[in-house]
Amino acid sequence: MPHLLVMDEISCDALIVGNGPAGIKAALTLREKDPKIRICIISRESLYFYSRPALMYVYMGSLRLEDTYPYEKNFWRKKNIWLLQDSVKLIDPQAKKAFTERNQVISFQVCLLATGARPKILPALGEIPREVCYFTNLADLKKLEELTHKPEQIKRAVVIGGGLIGVELAEMLSYRKIAVSFLVRENYFYPKALSEKEGRLVEKEICQHGVDLRLNCEVHAWHQEQGKLKGVVLANHSFLEAELACVAIGVESETELARNSHISCGEGILVNPALQTEYPHIFAAGDAAEIVKGDTREQYFLWYTAEKMGRLAGENMYAYLKGLPLQDFELGFWYNSAKFFRLDWQHFALFPHLRQTEREIFFSFEQGNKLLRLIVEKETISGMSALGLRLRERFCHQVLAEKRDVEYFLKNAQHAFFDPEFFPNYGKDLEKYALQEH
Amino acid sequence: MPYKNIKTGIRRRNILAWFLAIFLMLFYALLYWDKEIDEKIIPFLQVLFPGFRFSCEQFMAKLSQKVDFLSYPLRGKGADKWFFYGFVYTLLVVVMGLRFIRHYRHEKYQVYRTVSVMGVQLVLAFLVPSLLQKANVKEFYFSYFWPLKIEYFLPSALYELPRAFFYWGVFMSFIAVPVLTYFFGKRWYCSWVCGCGALANTAGDDFRHLSTKTEFSWKLEKITIYSILVIAIVMTAILFINHFRAIPDTFSEFAFALQRWYFFFIGAGFAGVVGTGFYPLAGTRVWCRFGCPLAAILGILQVTISRFRITTNHGLCIACGNCSTYCEMGIDVRAYAMRGEDIRRAACVGCGICQAVCPRGVLRLENRVLGLRQSK
Numbered sequence: 109m110p111h112l113l114v115m116d117e118i119s120c121d122a123l124i125v126g127n128g129p130a131g132i133k134a135a136l137t138l139r140e141k142d143p144k145i146r147i148c149i150i151s152r153e154s155l156y157f158y159s160r161p162a163l164m165y166v167y168m169g170s171l172r173l174e175d176t177y178p179y180e181k182n183f184w185r186k187k188n189i190w191l192l193q194d195s196v197k198l199i200d201p202q203a204k205k206a207f208t209e210r211n212q213v214i215s216f217q218v219c220l221l222a223t224g225a226r227p228k229i230l231p232a233l234g235e236i237p238r239e240v241c242y243f244t245n246l247a248d249l250k251k252l253e254e255l256t257h258k259p260e261q262i263k264r265a266v267v268i269g270g271g272l273i274g275v276e277l278a279e280m281l282s283y284r285k286i287a288v289s290f291l292v293r294e295n296y297f298y299p300k301a302l303s304e305k306e307g308r309l310v311e312k313e314i315c316q317h318g319v320d321l322r323l324n325c326e327v328h329a330w331h332q333e334q335g336k337l338k339g340v341v342l343a344n345h346s347f348l349e350a351e352l353a354c355v356a357i358g359v360e361s362e363t364e365l366a367r368n369s370h371i372s373c374g375e376g377i378l379v380n381p382a383l384q385t386e387y388p389h390i391f392a393a394g395d396a397a398e399i400v401k402g403d404t405r406e407q408y409f410l411w412y413t414a415e416k417m418g419r420l421a422g423e424n425m426y427a428y429l430k431g432l433p434l435q436d437f438e439l440g441f442w443y444n445s446a447k448f449f450r451l452d453w454q455h456f457a458l459f460p461h462l463r464q465t466e467r468e469i470f471f472s473f474e475q476g477n478k479l480l481r482l483i484v485e486k487e488t489i490s491g492m493s494a495l496g497l498r499l500r501e502r503f504c505h506q507v508l509a510e511k512r513d514v515e516y517f518l519k520n521a522q523h524a525f526f527d528p529e530f531f532p533n534y535g536k537d538l539e540k541y542a543l544q545e546h
Numbered sequence: 547m548p549y550k551n552i553k554t555g556i557r558r559r560n561i562l563a564w565f566l567a568i569f570l571m572l573f574y575a576l577l578y579w580d581k582e583i584d585e586k587i588i589p590f591l592q593v594l595f596p597g598f599r600f601s602c603e604q605f606m607a608k609l610s611q612k613v614d615f616l617s618y619p620l621r622g623k624g625a626d627k628w629f630f631y632g633f634v635y636t637l638l639v640v641v642m643g644l645r646f647i648r649h650y651r652h653e654k655y656q657v658y659r660t661v662s663v664m665g666v667q668l669v670l671a672f673l674v675p676s677l678l679q680k681a682n683v684k685e686f687y688f689s690y691f692w693p694l695k696i697e698y699f700l701p702s703a704l705y706e707l708p709r710a711f712f713y714w715g716v717f718m719s720f721i722a723v724p725v726l727t728y729f730f731g732k733r734w735y736c737s738w739v740c741g742c743g744a745l746a747n748t749a750g751d752d753f754r755h756l757s758t759k760t761e762f763s764w765k766l767e768k769i770t771i772y773s774i775l776v777i778a779i780v781m782t783a784i785l786f787i788n789h790f791r792a793i794p795d796t797f798s799e800f801a802f803a804l805q806r807w808y809f810f811f812i813g814a815g816f817a818g819v820v821g822t823g824f825y826p827l828a829g830t831r832v833w834c835r836f837g838c839p840l841a842a843i844l845g846i847l848q849v850t851i852s853r854f855r856i857t858t859n860h861g862l863c864i865a866c867g868n869c870s871t872y873c874e875m876g877i878d879v880r881a882y883a884m885r886g887e888d889i890r891r892a893a894c895v896g897c898g899i900c901q902a903v904c905p906r907g908v909l910r911l912e913n914r915v916l917g918l919r920q921s922k
Contacts, residue, residue: 454862
């Protein structure tokens with residue numbers, strides 16, 4: 109236990125640890141419900157909420173860091189939400205107190221752990237060279253800036269991991285004219301969410317931007333000379349020269365604080381569907397949480413799932429304080445989006461992964477450079493995914509919610525697209541573009 | 547993606563940006579007030595620095611002579627400072643417009659819009675007025691109308707302009723403006739026709755992120771732009787009353803003084819010196835956002851009768867801030883996208899950059915109304 113005598117004690121009603129989308133949404137929801145409640149958001153990384161996915165644009169120079177703050181600085185004063193930059197080291201659930209690195213004690217009525225996620229590290233590769241970096245937070249951005257301060261001195265960089273952050277890193281480094289080898293473990297790009305056809309199209313786009321994309325490729329070991337990274341040894345024992353390595357093989361829940369505080373954790377902080385941990389006044393939400401529903405355990409690592417959980421956590425924290433019934437988390441529709449270099453990707457579906465009872469219908473435009481995929485169960489549409497095209501969220505949600513069939517979709521397809529004006533609206537005779545099913 | 551790093555150099559209000567701003571403001575001051583400076587400021591300087599000799603008027607005349615080669619064939623006479631200014635302005639719009647198109651070549655909306663403003667500037671605001679002068683007709687800019695070009699609907703227009711031109715101006719101001727704005731929003735003018743917008747979106751495009759997004763600036767904008775609109779309307783009314791009264795008295799003196807002050811402060815000072823001079827300091831649309839009375843009218847129509855809005859796919863928004871940063875009108879687009887609200891703002895000129903820079907396909911400029919068909 110930290111030494112209690114020298115500590116300052118402050119008190120609030122709701123303490124929120126972490127100012128990502130989950131924490132912020134929870135705080136704003138609480139404030140909406142009750143203008144008086146004393147809310148404190150504590151973050152070790154940044155005093156102000158910033159958009160994590162925007163860090164790539166800060167690196168590429170198209171945004172200043174302040175531009176990534178979704179709310180003006182005085183917004184927080186107006187909302188009467190108290191911001192603190194400090195690191196919570198320990199929470200005492202029984203005493204309802206949190207202890208921070210700067211010797212602050214914060215007492216609370218309810219607490220939300222929205223500690224987010226941290227990057228997974230490559231297992232069993234030994235000592236990690238200094239030139240290896242991740243890209244999930246401000247410190248990573250700073251480190252990457254330092255490492256690539258003189259891009260002409262880096263002959264080649266490797267990006268390890270074929271996910272959304274991997275492709276961002278490949279784009280960022282090529283933007284700074286650094287040669288990039290992009291190592292992807294899978295046999296096509298991003299099978300987690302894309303079909304093979306779509307994966308191939310993304311691969312083409314990545315290669316067109318001068319990236320050396322290598323599929324079925326895993327790293328076996330770091331190669332260092334005099335403490336400096338000189339390359340990586342691949343699983344097939346070939347050697348790839350590189351002065352910089354960026355690892356983006358996924359993220360895992362940040363559970364350190366919860367574990368230190370003896371709050372039970374699995375992969376993430378374990379919560380019931382109402383987002384409560386084993387202590388009913390301590391909640392967890394966002395990337396950090398692992399929801400236990402009967403026998404199943406669910407974890408989500410997306411911006412919008414974090415926001416959705418944050419909103420519910422805010423509502424439930426309020427309900428808990430007032431002794432009202434709590435609500436359970438419902439994911440609702442699954443949606444995601446990304447930009448692979450210049451290729452837009454948007455996905456709306458009932459379920460995150462393709463299921464056995466579902467089949468796919470493809471539409472191909474402009475010699476296969478744009479793809480639309482409908483996921484169909486019997487005749488009902490259960491998902492749609494567009495690559496190189498933009499879809500209208502409102503329409504897609506309506507199709508899913510009303511359990512519409514393919515015929516309805518084809519008839520109204522001109523409303524399905526969201527591409528800017530003057531782009532051809534393929535929706536007018538969509539059938540023409542259908543690919544033969546295999 | 548914008549052109550280059552906005553975190554360094556002239557794009558971040560460095561010393562060079564200040565020099566450029568001062569240079570632009572001096573140029574506009576010389577352009578509008580060369581005689582006045584010669585009369586009032588140069589003698590004062592001569593007291594301070596005996597032997598100092600400079601004539602702004604002669605300087606501008608000499609500078610203008612450089613484009614005589616174009617002025618003679620186009621206008622049948624030598625270049626004056628206004629022709630020189632028109633030439634430089636058009637050159638900037640066309641050359642920087644080509645650069646803009648090259649950069650946004652994948653965005654059709656940007657390409658078409660820029661071709662439109664380049665064409666309007668080159669033909670309607672440069673060639674046609676010049677050729678009219680050659681044909682001994684009063685020069686006329688078909689792409690500007692009251693209350694931006696306020697003199698096209700003032701009593702003086704009745705005897706200075708050919709009647710057909712006067713009617714054109716009246717038709718555009720009172721019929722085309724509401725009708726086209728109903729269908730397309732303010733953008734049909736501000737981003738497709740207007741020369742001020744043309745310069746802002748071509749030569750000034752590197753500075754668009756400098757527009758201020760604070761709530762304070764939004765409040766200020768509403769005060770200034772509608773005040774100037776009221777002043778413009780009241781002044782027009784007073785001048786017409788004065789015209790029909792036709793009595794030279796204190797009222798008519800006041801009317802003409804009002805007109806002089808309007809041209810001095812708003813026409814030259816705000817639209818010219820500040821409007822362009824502030825490009826490297828406060829972004830490109832300072833005049834359009836805080837001053838232009840025509841933009842005020844278009845904006846009121848846009849939020850009341852127009853079908854135009856920017857719709858959002860708000861679930862896909864990652865709050866990155868590209869849209870807000872690159873909004874030249876200082877609209878916090880991201881705040882709307884995060885709430886899932888359509889963007890209907892009087893200020894929005896529909897430049898479409900937010901839609902172009904959004905990395906998640908969240909924003910779309912729209913005029914049309916959705917109509918779904920049921921399946922059997």
